[in-house]
Amino acid sequence: MSNTQEILEVNNVFKVFGSAPDKAMEMLRNGASKEHVLSETGQNVGVFDASFSVKRGEIFVIMGLSGSGKSTLVRLLNRLIEPSSGSIKLKGQTITNLADKDLLNVRRNDMSMVFQSFALMPHMSVIDNAAFGLEISGVDKKTRHERAIEALEQVGLGSYAYSRPDQLSGGMQQRVGLARALANDPTILLMDEAFSALDPLIRYEMQGELIRLQKEQERTIVFISHDLDEAIRIGDRIAIMEGGRIVQIGTPEEIMNNPADDYVASFFKGVDTTKTIKVKDIAQTSALTVAVNQHQAIDFSNNPNEFVYLLDSNNKFVGVAPSTVNGDLSLESLMANRITPQFSVNGSTSLKESISIVSESPYPVPVLDDKGGYQGTLSKEYVLSLLANN
Amino acid sequence: MIDVSFLDPFQQLTIPVGEWVEAMLNYLVQNFRDVFRAARWPIDQILDLVEGVLSAIPPLIGIILSVLFGWQVAGARMGVFCAITLTLLGLIGVWEQSMVTLSLVITSLFFCVVIGVPLGILSARYDRMEKTIRPVLDAMQTLPAFVYLVPVVMLFGIGNVPGVLVTIIFALPPLVRLTNLGIRQIPADKIEAARAFGCTPQQMLVKVQLPLATPTIMAGVNQTLMLSLSMVVIASMISVEGLGQMVLRGIGRLDMGLATVGGLGLVLLAIFLDRLTQAMGERSNASGAVRWFQVGPIGFVVSLFGVSAAKQQVVKPQPKKATQE
The missing domain is CATH 3.40.50.300 (P-loop containing nucleotide triphosphate hydrolases)
Known part of the structure; x- marks a missing residue:
């Protein structure tokens, strides 16, 4: 069952209430407005050229x-x-x-x-x-x-x-x-x-x-x-x-x-947009991430980030470490220095629900999907600037 | 040349309605009497059947049966009420006449339901039907019974059957009106829901409209019964037997005792029938998880024999979910 299959299709459906819908339909086809039709013919247009499809x-x-x-x-x-005119299809069958x-x-x-x-x-x-x-x-x-x-x-x-x-x-x-x-x-x-x-x-x-x-x-x-x-x-x-x-x-x-x-x-x-905005849609992707199974040298020179986000081979989040761990930037030392307790938010929660976690966390909170996959981060400054602009 | 006065034109200009009716009636009597006589047949059959059954039942058995019936449809108090009214009927010595009157009333009710409910349904469905039928119903209710007593006698003769006929004419309108009303006042959302789930017009009638209109239709039945009873006295003028005959004879002989006894009998019968049909109407209106086999004498017997099948069907609501709402 594919999720994108269109099950209901509504095309150019009109509904005119009144005793002489034909005349009103004629006028509508010629581009008359609903108000014009009402004042000319006394026919009330209920639905005007509705088209949509439902998946x-x-x-x-x-x-x-x-x-x-x-x-x-x-x-x-x-x-x-x-309906006065138009077609409605359900599973390919024309209802009209x-x-x-x-x-x-x-x-x-x-x-x-x-x-x-x-x-x-x-x-x-x-x-x-x-x-x-x-x-x-x-x-x-x-x-x-x-x-x-x-x-x-x-x-x-x-x-x-x-x-x-x-x-x-x-x-x-x-x-x-x-x-x-x-x-x-x-x-x-x-x-x-x-x-x-x-x-x-x-x-x-x-x-x-x-x-x-x-x-x-x-x-x-x-x-x-x-x-x-x-x-x-x-x-x-x-x-x-x-x-x-x-x-x-x-x-x-x-x-x-x-x-x-x-x-x-x-x-x-x-x-209240903070209730409707999902954090995955606003998560920042600029934070530094490191895949922990990579056995290659990590170059932290010119690193402006305070924290490093550690991911496994499936892009799954495993922890956060400070990027200045006593000068020792080997993967082992990053893993050993992971910050506890760990904070994270689910990508499909709303911004409003996430604010308390963001404010508690000492580092920008990683945003994860349902399976724990890393989607980005939310920092306090960023959230505050969003709220200020709202 | 006709001399028409302008100030009082009705001296000369008249519609001879009376003559027309007379001519038409004479024509009908002379040519179609047998047809009308044949129309007596169905009424005759039902009346004979009902009267036969009612007069064959001994008074005591009759009282017991009606008490059980009253108890079943409306509880123990109704049973006691039935016992009192019917015993009084017997005690004032009008049992036999009451049964005759009752069979007349039941027969006319039967025909009223057979004719009136379908008419009511039709006039609820078609506005034009309602408009046509309404003046006819008005006429049936307001035309003095004496006006149609004579033609009925000329066409159908005298006796109980034409008596039932005039009773039907008089008692039919409220049933038609209330059936029509009952169906029309069903909330539109129920009708819409039924349509949305794919009801055919027939399913709509049987599963939605009639059940929802039942309380109103029962009120119509109640009214029809009451009107039938009041018509019985007038119908006794064309030699209809029963309590009405007692009243008429009492008045004719200036025998106030006889007239009062007959009248009292009619009142008792009316109260009995009124309460019973009202209770039935309320029952059809009532809600609750209690089923018919759980109440009254049947419920009593069922619980005596501990028929568990009946109990299993009814799951009492549990207060489990109460916290949710």
């Missing part, structure tokens, strides 16, 4: 303020709302041309949706709610209950299978909503402001849960949100919408560092 296994966040068309856009994907029956099959097998309002069935127990999609698909009772229990256990609600939805708290109800979507084992998960109705603590917890589930199961998720912190936390890529138009698509860092216009920039104004 297998990524969380794609569509973000925008209310009224920006993001909820409409996600409903166009499974045609809960019929499907006959009703095939569309039902896509909804049953390929796309599951989680709703802001949970939308659980109050007359069904939790397990029947979780099994709802399977029941609709005609899966027999025994199988669907087994799969529903499995899905409920994934979201930590296994012991509540026979409760009623109204006996659960909001967060737990949305877990049921998530389990209902997971039980179908869909190709793609559509989440429409799924956590917006939850209080902040539960929301944070659910975001963590979603990230965990996504990592475990390689789920492809399209997530709608109006909350920038949420989008940055869970999104691999973010599409920002304004007035029915997608104004920018990119990773959180890309968008933050290169906002397409003032609107996007204004979104990020209040954001």
Whole structure:
């Protein structure tokens, strides 16, 4: 399963609400603006020329303020709302041309949706709610209950299978909503402001849960949100919408560092960038490194660095030593003089989380990847200058 | 030349509705009487069946059965309530007439449900249907029963069957209206969720709309029952038997005792049916992990014999996760 495979492709999708969408579409094709169409024809443009693609296994966040068309856009994907024009392809199959029956099959097998309002069935127990999609698909009772229990256990609600939805708290109800979507084992998960109705603590917890589930199961998720912190936390890529138009698509860092216009920039104004910047992206690579298995003379003349970072043959970090070890610069003496305790930070932690380590460490902190590979260093001075410019 | 007064044109200009109706009725009676007579058949069958069963059950067995039923659907208090009302019915000496009235009411309820619920579903689905059907329902509810008693007698004759027919006309509208309302007021997000998971329109109806509308539909059933009971007295004018007949005879003879006993019987029956259907409506509304086989007499028997299969199915929520939320 390659990570770059595109699973969902959306091309030039428009949605016009109103009694005469054809006329409005004609005007849009001739380059009229949304406002112009509204004042001329009274037709409201919900989504304006949306194009994007979602890769297998990524969380794609569509973000925008209310009224920006993001909820409409996600409903166009499974045609809960019929697009006025444009094409949507899922795994190469063109959704927009499907006959009703095939569309039902896509909804049953390929796309599951989680709703802001949970939308659980109050007359069904939790397990029947979780099994709802399977029941609709005609899966027999025994199988669907087994799969529903499995899905409920994934979201930590296994012991509540026979409760009623109204006996659960909001967060737990949305877990049921998530389990209902997971039980179908869909190709793609559509989440429409799924956590917006939850209080902040539960929301944070659910975001963590979603990230965990996504990592475990390689789920492809399209997530709608109006909350920038949420989008940055869970999104691999973010599409920002304004007035029915997608104004920018990119990773959180890309968008933050290169906002397409003032609107996007204004979104990020209040954001604490130290929370979103990953240290691997800012690590300095100017520090002196030495591969410890090399049996060659080390030339430390003209060495401006105070410290030497020792790496093994796999570029793995093994220690730091001062570069002026009593004049003895042999590899053995460097290894023997490694500074303890050792400090390091993981490259995928945020700058904010790393600041305390950076400040404690007597030397610039080495930045390592998950396997311990050396990626660079962070010095106190450098971090301070970053913070000052922020 | 017609002399039309401009200030009071209605002296000369009138629509002869009365004559038209009369002419049409005469035409129908002369040419289609047999057709209408044939239409009596299904009502006749159901009425005979229900009346046969109800009058064959001895009062004591009837009371015991209804107590068990009341206990099952709404708990022990309902059982006691059923016992009291039905015993009183027996004690004031109107058991037999009550059973006749009850069978009339049940028969008309049966037909009201068979006709009314599908009509309600259709008018919830199609706005045009609702618009068409609404004035008809208004007419059915407001047209004085005496107006259609005569044509019904001319076309169908007299007796219990035409009595059921006029009762259906009068009692049907609330069921149609409340079924329509019940389905229309289902939150849009539930419908959207059902669509998102690939429901066909039929699955939507059976698995989502009807279950969610059940409490409202049960309120409609309750209203239909109450209206049926109130119609029974008027229907007794076309020789419908039962409690209504007692009331009518009492009034005719100025026998206040007889009329009061009949009226009291009707009230007791109404209270009995009202509470029972209301309790059933609340039950369909109720939530909780308790299943039907765990309560009432059936639950009692089940627990007596220790049928463990029933218990195993129900996993009580454990307070384990409580700390998380």
